[in-house]
Amino acid sequence: MTDMYHPDSAYVSWRTGQNGLTTFDLYTRKAPFGGAYLLVAGIEAAVEFAQSFRYTDDELKFLAHIRDYDSAFLDELAELRFTGELLAIPEGSIAFPHEPILRVTAPFREAILLEAGLLQAVGLSTLIATKASRIVYAAEQGHPRRVSEFAFRRAQEPMTVARAAYIGGCSSTSLLNAAYEYRLPATGTVPHALIEMYPTEQQAFEAIAEAYNRYTLLLDTYDARRAILTAIEVGLRSQETLGHTLAAVRLDSGDLVADTIYVREQLDKAGLHSVRILASGDLDEWKIQELLQAGAAIDSFGVGTALGSGAGSVERQIEGGSLGTVYKEAWYVDEIGTEYPKIKIAGAKSTWPGKKEIYRHPNWQEDVIQLSHEPRPDNYHRLLKPIMRNGEIVPGSLPPLSEIRELAQYNLNLLPEHYRQLTVEDPYPVRFSEGLQSLRKQAIEMVGSSNLNDSKLA
Template structure:
């Protein structure tokens, strides 16, 4: 049976309640200029920071957002919307302004990663698509940055992203992992699309294809000028001796070089030490040891602390799914970003701060800016009209104006990765740690604190 590939309908990339809410606002004539903040309340994986990614796909979504005649027919079937409302949806295009942290920026909880200002219905209908674009990429980029940090303590070790087969969104994962510091991807489509280095070894199935492990190793060695051998199909300590024998012979007779050996299971600490010793005894000092197999930043840290002789890591499942750690009680798999209304201007031009009061989930009203101390001593979140603190750097950047992307807002991926690595190097070590002792200082200005109280009083409430 032939199955039609799913089609992409930007106007339907919303939750059901978005057009429903837009319909209510249409019926009551409330569509004033509104500002929404996109942010997180906590940093993922028990860390202190977020490495921002996904802006390019977010803006592509905004630019493509519209309702086709097919979309509108579908909406008419599932809801009894007034036909005049559907006529308005047919004309919806984003006409507003977006400010955002550039991809590769470091953000902290409760700081706006993105600030969207547009007529209420335009801004509201974009919510889910923006959250999806920013949340997944930022989650994966942050995960990759933590993994590379754990691997590179004391010396440089390459991380290869092996996540395709278990990734939530393989192309997004490959791109975000590269921003976060991974050196290569196993996914050829991502290597082609994003011009990334592609790397891979050999599968166990190839070793099992041959009558003996030696014959399998010889076939690989004969096929490539530089090659990698997989050692844990049968017995690691026997395999390394076979690999050395084949490597020395192929180097002598063919000029082919054993570049690396890979371990995917077993006692990674003891076996890697044994393998390094045997390689060095054979004069194969340049052969790298690559380790893979359900690893994450915490397991890498433990392996290296125990003295594992590892030169590089291949990371799949934990990176592709943005996993936390069950053993450590650390959540993962989702960033938990939110998109909250913070400012509204009605038809008469009257401005209203908007706030949600819900304990720890209470929001901060007003159009905001973020400023960072040049030595990373603190960030200040303040109202947009408040003066910039002396010497501090402004973090939010205009990326869309009047519904159009501002030229230069979407740099090449190589520049995004470079910015990310520069920012990670500048981030103080205590906040780069896998389990920081305290959060990064984020201070809210007196003007913002005052506006929050004012917004709460307007609805007869008090804020915590």
């Protein structure tokens, strides 16, 4: 679970004897989907990856087959385990661009071999948790509405999606394996194929009503407006004769605004005020917002593709599909204890050197990124928490999923309203301390001086 260039880099490090204690920052340069924030997730997966990282005999044989590595290097890889330190912004916390979500300090070869796995773990989960929080926010305008995660059939990493979507506020998952593994509520309705199997829609509805004490009927297989009349007839009869309850109806296509308004009117006329209307079908946060602003009578949503893929919006020219997390070297201590700030100079992609801390104003007026030895600003609270020390998990640092979800909803409620909007004009203020800015200037000068000396030698 590395890219090819990670063992290649480790080999060069091994051959030249360069394996000092190195600090890397994992962060993103911008918030996804045109929003302001990131909802952090995937820290537990990152820790599990770091703790379990090792090479098997078969994997080492494969490496020896594809690269002419020295056998002594492969012997080192056979014994390699992560022995370093991980600090992280806890899952369920709010983060902003440029803030290190993970701070990794370890011998260079350990830190570089973990790069891609850590990026994948944190990047995907944070992308999906953030997407879910936006969808739930759009759905809850006016009054609470539940969002069910229906992403399994379209998600590249369905278990990760289900877990992250739950952190982001989704009420349930359609994926039974995720419900089992993470103890999540499992929900589902029925497919069009079940309705089509019966000679008539009424017979299909009756079969469903007879099978379950509480059931949902799918209305748009043929004609939603005709189907609701059949559903009401079946629902009233099943309640009278069997005591079974029509809990909800679902629409997956058509004119969701006009059709849901019509369906609501018919249900209310029949006295079925408690029957919920569920909408699904290629929905995302922007479409949900538009439906509700147009007056659609929808009580809950099922969202699949856009959530499972972390999609942006082609119509709105908003990127999606990846968080764009990066993993950049920031500090190096060589074998004799000399410390060096590390920096990449590349315009907007230039990095910030040094071992960092992040502090947040108690009223969300700003975050400050500063060097770890600089004093904490008065009344600000620290965001990075220790997760691993000496390669071991810090006790109590990985809370259960239920607590992560609770923390996420608490933090999202604290986030000022204008930063929760689907599209923001002004980003949340993240300030770099004077000490950090000074170190960056120093690091740039050091790099320029070194390169100048190298060119003279050449």
